[in-house]
Amino acid sequence: MKNTLGNVVKLTVFGESHGDAVGCVLDGIPAGLPVNEEYIQKQLDMRQSLPEISTSRREPDQVRILSGVRNGYTEGTPITFILENTNVRRKDYDALAGVLRPGHADYTAQLKYHGYQDASGGGHFSGRLTAPMTAAGALCRSLLEKYGVVIGSHIAQLYNVQDQGLPADPEAVRKLNEKMFAVLDEQAEKEMLELIRDAREQGDSLGGILETVILGLPGGLGEPLFGSVESVIAEAMFSIPGVKGIEFGSGFRFAEMYGSEANDAFIVRDDKIQTETNHNGGINGGITNGMPVVFRTVIKPTPSISRTQKTVDMKTMEETGIEIHGRHDPAIIHRARTVVDNLTAFVLVDLLTEVYGVTWPEVLKCA
Amino acid sequence: MKNTLGNVVKLTVFGESHGDAVGCVLDGIPAGLPVNEEYIQKQLDMRQSLPEISTSRREPDQVRILSGVRNGYTEGTPITFILENTNVRRKDYDALAGVLRPGHADYTAQLKYHGYQDASGGGHFSGRLTAPMTAAGALCRSLLEKYGVVIGSHIAQLYNVQDQGLPADPEAVRKLNEKMFAVLDEQAEKEMLELIRDAREQGDSLGGILETVILGLPGGLGEPLFGSVESVIAEAMFSIPGVKGIEFGSGFRFAEMYGSEANDAFIVRDDKIQTETNHNGGINGGITNGMPVVFRTVIKPTPSISRTQKTVDMKTMEETGIEIHGRHDPAIIHRARTVVDNLTAFVLVDLLTEVYGVTWPEVLKCA
Amino acid sequence: MKNTLGNVVKLTVFGESHGDAVGCVLDGIPAGLPVNEEYIQKQLDMRQSLPEISTSRREPDQVRILSGVRNGYTEGTPITFILENTNVRRKDYDALAGVLRPGHADYTAQLKYHGYQDASGGGHFSGRLTAPMTAAGALCRSLLEKYGVVIGSHIAQLYNVQDQGLPADPEAVRKLNEKMFAVLDEQAEKEMLELIRDAREQGDSLGGILETVILGLPGGLGEPLFGSVESVIAEAMFSIPGVKGIEFGSGFRFAEMYGSEANDAFIVRDDKIQTETNHNGGINGGITNGMPVVFRTVIKPTPSISRTQKTVDMKTMEETGIEIHGRHDPAIIHRARTVVDNLTAFVLVDLLTEVYGVTWPEVLKCA
C-alpha cells in the first residue's frame, strides 16, 4: 500500500528529507481521547542524535498538529502532523549526483523514479521520514500507556557487546524509556559508546540489535495466518530504514532447540492461564496469548561513512571512489529504538481497533 | 486484512483442517496466461511429509480449480482452488478438548473465538492451510519461471548441522528445486535426516533455518518505507505457521559489522551496475537492486510431540499433563520450504502487478 | 478492489455462469453468531425466476457452506459458500461466439480479457454471480433481523405503473419480505405482471425501480466524505448487474426543491431527536441519523431479448443481426430485489464492524 500502513487505522507518511516538510496523516483514532503533545514532543526529542557521539544535523523537530485535535482531545477525524525542514543543505548532496552511495537507495531510487527522485539527503528514503512516524506513534503510545500497555526497547547488542536481559516489569521498562541511550547494563553502555566514538573517528559506523517488549497487552489480538501479530509487526518494522531482520521470542535460536524445549508449558498463576517460559514471545498461532510480546530487530550500520568507498558514477558508467561528507551519525540504533517503540504503538492500536473498533479504549480499561 | 494477503493481487484463504475442505481465491492475475496444473500438483506433492521420517497423515492433496481457468489459460477472473479434506479424524482431537497443547494455538484460539473455533487438528490455524497457499503460489511461480525469475530454498541449518552456501545460479537452484529434502551437501543431508529420525524416536521434534534466493528479478520493485520488499515478504512469511524470524542479506550478522564492511560497493559488470558483495540481500531502501534477493526464515520445532508435557485443562483450570497421539511430523522444515518458495512467488507477482499492472509479463519478457 | 467488497468485513466472489461453480468467501464475521441456513436458502429461493412470467432456467441453487460454520454457529474464520452449476448448457452460447449481444458485456469482456474470458452465459459477468452475494448477505441479514434491523424493498415502478409508498413500519416490511413479487398495491402488481407477460410475448423485456428501506439502524454509522453511507451502499449496488442509478431520500427530486423544503426539521419524539420529514433518507453528512434509510435503484431492462437486434460480428468486423434464444427472463427486477436487500445487509454489517469491531452485535442488542 505504498505510503500507507495499517488495516483499519491508517498512517500515511509524506515528504522528502530536504524538501519543505515531512509529515503524516493518522486516521481512525476515535474521538474524545486525550492528546499528550508534550509526550509526542519528548519522543521526537529522543529520536534525535546523541551529541556526544554524533556529527549529525539536529533539526529542532518541532511538530505541528494541523488537524484532528482540538482543545487537547482527538476529534475523530484525520490527525495531521507536519515537521518543517528547517536546516536544509541541498548543496552537500548535489556534489554526489550520479555517484552512487553504497548501502543507500540512490541506485534503486534511480531504477524506480528514473531521475525524478529528490536525491538530496535520501529524499523520501531518508531516516527523517521516521520523525512523523514517531509523532503519530507517540500519540498512540501515550494512549496505550494510559490504559496499562507499556512498550520499551533496549540495545541488546552492539558489535561484540551485549546488554543484560530486558525484564518483563512495567516499572523497569518505564525507567528504561527515560534513557536516551537505552542500555540496562552500565558497563555495556560505556563500552558501546566507546565503540561508536571509535567508529566515528575511523570515519566508519556501527549497527546493532534492539530488543523490544510489550507488557499489558490483552490476549486474543491478531489473526491466524495472514494478519498474524508477527506479520503486522514485521511489516511495520521493515519500513524503518536500516532494519534487516526481525525475530519473535526465541527467534533464530529455535533452530537449535527440540520441540520439548521450545514449547511453552501452560501453567496457572494468579487464577490466569500463563506460560512457564516465553519462547514464543507472547504469540501463538499469530495471536497474543497475554504473555509479554518480545521481538528483536537488527539495524545495519548506517551507510553514510566518510571513509573512501568504491562505487560507480551513473552518468559515466565508470567505477570511481566516493567520500561522503556532511553531517552523519556513526550509529543510529539509539534513534531507531525510539522509532521502533512508537511505531509498534501504532501497530497495536491498529490491531486493537481491528478487533474492537472504537470501543478499544473501554476494552483496555476493563482488562 | 485477516485472511487476505496482497496489495493489488489478492490471495484469500479459507477452511479448517478437519472441515470439508481448505482452499483459496487468487484474484488479479491477468487473462491469457498459461496455467501449468502439473506444476501446481507437483508443488503440492512436495509439500507432503517425507515417508522416511514422518508418521503424518498423507492427504492426497488433489487440487481442484473451480473458477478462473479455462482450456489451460487464466480468464482474468478470480481463480479458486479447493482441496477436499479426505482423511479427517476428528476423534484424535476431541479427547484433548479443554487440555491445551503447548506451543499450539489452542489457547489463543479460545481467547479469540470463545469456544466456537474448530479445535480439531488446529482448525483454521492448521499447517494444512498452507496447501492452498502453495497451490496459488505455484501458479504464480510457474509464470515467473517462464519469464526467467527463479526462486529456491535450502535447509541452511537443522539443529547443529549446517548446509553449504546456496549458489546464485539459476541452474543450481532449479536442480535443488527437484529435491524433496532440500539440502545441497550430501553429508549434511544425511546428518539432518538422522537427527530427525532420532527426534521422532524420542517423541520429540526439530525446526531449522531456510535460506531462500530469488534470481532474475528486475530492479525497481517495492516501495521506500511502508511497502518495502522486506515488509511484504516478511508479512507473507510470518503467515506460515511456525515461522518466528526472518532476515535479509546479512541479517542479524549486521550487528557485528562496520559500515565499511556492510556497504556493498557498486561495480560495473556486463555493462550493468551491480554490487560487489550482497550484504543487503538485493534490496536497498526497500527496493530491489537487481542482485539476488536473499532471505532466511527460522521455523520453530513442530509443537506436536508425543512426549508428556505440562499444561492446563481449561475446563477445570487445573494443571495437568498431555501426550499428543495421532499422526505428526517430527520436522516440517522440508514442507515449510515448499510453502516459502511458492508463497514468495505470490508476493513477487503482487509486487510486479503493483508497479506494472497487467503489463508485468511483458515487462519480465523484455527484461 | 476487483472481486472483493467491504472495508473491514470482506466479501470475495468467484465463478463463472457456466463453469463448475459460483461462490464467495465472507471474512470478518465474529465467532459465536447463529447461522440460519434455512433463512439463507429461502433468500436464494426468492432470487429465482417467477415461473409465471419466466422462461429462464431454474438452478436449484442449493448452497453448501464449506468453511467457517460449525454446529450452526460462526467460527470466526472465513465462511465459504459454494453453489455448483448443475444445469449448464454451453451450446446455447457457442453459436453466438464473436457476435456481440447488445447491452451485454460481450464486447467489454473482449476488450479486457482479449478472448480468454468465458463467454458462456455471461461468464463472470453473469447475474448468476448474485447468488453467492445473496447467500453471504442473507447470513448478515438474519443477524441484523435478530437484533432489530429490518431491510426490505418493493418494486416502486415498472414501466408506467407505480406502487404505493413503502411504510416505515417493521411489520409491514417483514410482510412484504414474504412476497416473491414485492409490490404493495394489488392492482399495481397485477398490471406489472401483465406488462411483463406482454413483453415476454413480444420477445422483449422490462426494468424498473426498486425502493429499499432500512429500519432500526443506529445513528452514527458511516463517515464524512469518503466512506459516507451513500458511498458504500452505492458502491455495492452498482456491482449488481443491471443497476444504472441510485438515489437516497428525495434523490433527483431535490433538483426541484428549495432548501426550506429539502431540510428536514429536527423534532423530539419519544424523548429522541428525530426529523419531521426524511428527505435526506436517514443520512446527514454521510452518517446515519437514526431515521429510516431510504434509497431507490433503477434496474435496466434485461438485455437478453429474442427480438432481432442489430450488432457486429467481431470475427468479420461486419454488421449483422442477432436473435438470442435460450432461457431468459423478460424481467429480473423481482430477482434484483432479493440481491439488493441481502447485499445491503452485508454493507451494514461491514459499517457496524468498522465502527464497533466484534462488539457490534452487543451494540445492536443494547440499542
Next chain:
Amino acid sequence: MKNTLGNVVKLTVFGESHGDAVGCVLDGIPAGLPVNEEYIQKQLDMRQSLPEISTSRREPDQVRILSGVRNGYTEGTPITFILENTNVRRKDYDALAGVLRPGHADYTAQLKYHGYQDASGGGHFSGRLTAPMTAAGALCRSLLEKYGVVIGSHIAQLYNVQDQGLPADPEAVRKLNEKMFAVLDEQAEKEMLELIRDAREQGDSLGGILETVILGLPGGLGEPLFGSVESVIAEAMFSIPGVKGIEFGSGFRFAEMYGSEANDAFIVRDDKIQTETNHNGGINGGITNGMPVVFRTVIKPTPSISRTQKTVDMKTMEETGIEIHGRHDPAIIHRARTVVDNLTAFVLVDLLTEVYGVTWPEVLKCA
C-alpha cells in the same frame, strides 16, 4: 476506508473548515509527469463562489504543494497539498452550538464524535474539504487532458429550468470548461441565475442536476461486479457533500424503456466497434466500452438558509427555531461541478493505474 479513496492510487483528505488548514495526500502517481500548478490553481478558483449570486466568504484558496513535486515534475512519492484557512470566523458558529442546523451534519457528528467534533463551519464535514479534493483531482485531470481524455460537466437542470444536451465533442466540452457557471444554453443560464438570486433574496437555496461526460477514455477499464466503473465513480461522487443521487447513461429513464429500446446496437464506424445509441453511458458489465461515459448527479439545495427553521436544542432537548446567519451560498451546484470534474479525474487515474500500473501514461499516449 474513512478518509482515503482509491484502490491503487490513494487520496487521503484531512482538515476542518475552521481549523488551521485543509489538505490531502495523493499517493501513487508515477514519477516524471508534469505538474501544471497553474491549471490546479485555476480549478481551485473555479470552485469559488460566484460573486454575483453569493454572500459566501471567498478564501483565496492558495494551494501549497508540500511534497512529491520538484522542478515541475512528480517525484513518484506522495504529493501533499495544503490550503491554509485564512478567513476563519469561529464566532459565527459558536452561537449555534447545541442548536442543530437542519439538513446539516450537526446531529450525526454528535452521534459519531460525542461532542468532540469541531462544529465550526461544518468542521470535517464542510464543503471546504472539497478544495483539496479539487487540487489533487486537477493534477490528475491535467495529465488526462495531455493524453486526450477530456472531462466536463454542465448544469443540466436547476429547479424547473433545463439546459440543452451536452455534446460528445472534445472542443465543445473544453469550451464549456472555461465557464464559471457551466450552462450551454444562454437563455437557460439567465433563468437559472435569476432563480438563484430570487432564492437568495428569500433567504432560501436551490440545488440541481449536473451532467458529466468523459471523452477519449479507452475501453476495458473497470471490473465486473465489485469494482465496476459505476461503483467507483458513485463511491467518489457520494463523498461530495450534497450529492444525493447518481445515474449512468439513461439512468432512471431505463424504468420506462423496453429492452429493445435500451440495448445499444453495435455498429462499425471508422473501423471501430461502437454503439449506435449510448443508453448505457459508455459502460457495459461495469467496464468502459470506448463510448463517452455519461453520468448525472443530483445536488441537494445547500442547507444553510437564513429563513427561520424548526429544530432542536441538544442541550435542553427542546424544540426551537434557528436562523443561520453568516456567509452562505444560495446555490453551490456551479461549485460542485468543479469538484465532480476533478474528482472524476482522480477516479480515472486510479482505474488506469489499477489496470496498467505506472505504464498508464504510455498506454493513453498510444491509444
